[in-house]
Amino acid sequence: QKEVEQNSGPLSVPEGAIASLNCTYSDRGSQSFFWYRQYSGKSPELIMFIYSNGDKEDGRFTAQLNKASQYVSLLIRDSQPSDSATYLCAVNTEANAGKSTFGDGTTLTVKP
Amino acid sequence: GAVVSQHPSRVICKSGTSVKIECRSLDFQATTMFWYRQFPKQSLMLMATSNEGSKATYEQGVEKDKFLINHASLTLSTLTVTSAHPEDSSFYICSASRGGRGETQYFGPGTRLLVL
Numbered sequence: 001q002k003e004v005e006q007n008s009g010p011l012s013v014p015e016g017a018i019a020s021l022n023c024t025y026s027d028r029g030s031q032s033f034f035w036y037r038q039y040s041g042k043s044p045e046l047i048m049f050i051y052s053n054g055d056k057e058d059g060r061f062t063a064q065l066n067k068a069s070q071y072v073s074l075l076i077r078d079s080q081p082s083d084s085a086t087y088l089c090a091v092n093t094e095a096n097a098g099k100s101t102f103g104d105g106t107t108l109t110v111k112p
Numbered sequence: 113g114a115v116v117s118q119h120p121s122r123v124i125c126k127s128g129t130s131v132k133i134e135c136r137s138l139d140f141q142a143t144t145m146f147w148y149r150q151f152p153k154q155s156l157m158l159m160a161t162s163n164e165g166s167k168a169t170y171e172q173g174v175e176k177d178k179f180l181i182n183h184a185s186l187t188l189s190t191l192t193v194t195s196a197h198p199e200d201s202s203f204y205i206c207s208a209s210r211g212g213r214g215e216t217q218y219f220g221p222g223t224r225l226l227v228l
Contacts, residue, residue, distance in 0.1 A: 034216060043205045043222040044156070088156070090217075098144050098209045100217055104155040 003027060004091050006103035015112050019076040023089030023103055026070070032092040033065055033072045034100065039085045047087075048074070079110040115139050116208045118220035125196055126228055133191045133223045135206030141186035143211030147179070150203045150222075162189050196227040 005024050013019045021035075032051050036044035050056045050063040050072065062075040072091075076083055086107045090100035115138040125131050135145055147159045160181050162168040168181035180192040189208075193200055203224050207217035 036219075043219040045219065046216055049216055098211050098215050098217075099146070099158075099161055102156050102158075 002103070003101045004089055004103040006087075006089050006106045008104060009107040010109055011106055012109045012111060013079050015079060015081060015110055017079050017110075019079045019083065019108055019110070021074040021076075021087050021089075021106050021108065022071060023073065023091075024071045025089075025091045025101075027091070027093050027101075028067075028070065030067075030070075030091045030093050033063070034090040034092075035061075035063060035072075035074045036088040036090060037083075037085045038088060038105065044088055076108075079108075081110045081112050084109050114208075114216075114218040116142075116206065116218045116220040118206055118223050120223060121221060122224045122226075124226045124228065127197055128195055131193045131196055131225060133193075133204055133206075133225075135189045135191070135208065135220050137187045137208040137218070140208075140210060142189075142208035143186065144209045145183055145189040146207045146209070146217060147181060147189075147191050148205045148207070150205060152203075156205070159191075193225065196225070198227045201225055201227045 003026050034049045035047045038044040048063045050065045056063045060077045064073045086105040088105045089103040117136045119134045145162045148156045159174045160168045160170045162181050162183040164183050164186050170176045183189040205222040207219045209215045209217045
């Protein structure tokens, strides 16, 4: 079992819809959770981080964390074609002190 | 913001030569820097973790004598690919963190290496 698992996709949604990206992790000691977006041929860029259970909203993006179930998700509201990219989930554990374990990413396509 | 730069952005070299890639944190002090490699349509692969003033910690399977990492200051880390071969052709990405368990990694734009 991978430490951080994501559906590889591709996930396809129509423009204006909500895109839901999911991530599960195996280490119960995980403390910090990050979502990155990576456009083809580019390096990852941070979208959001979340540390506590519940929802965290930033514009069209909402991160949801459930430590009991060991999953973290990212919702993208009003999806735009420019949101088409690969989304990487990353998890930090106490022991790794800043080192992230990345999922393989979910490829999202938003169709106009 | 937190800006990380990499130089060069793209390099082509002959097989057997060495290539140095620089990673700089421009507006913050990076206690820790990370080096990744990414092949086309594959996921990020962590190569090593670099802490300022100490030796890098390499991931399993990464040859430390081939991929030399130096983190001489809180704003600069370098990766040298020694005796490069065509199979080393890849997208090399660094990231920088202020450190600590919760700290975000800020990624550089990446360096695309092609070894002929």
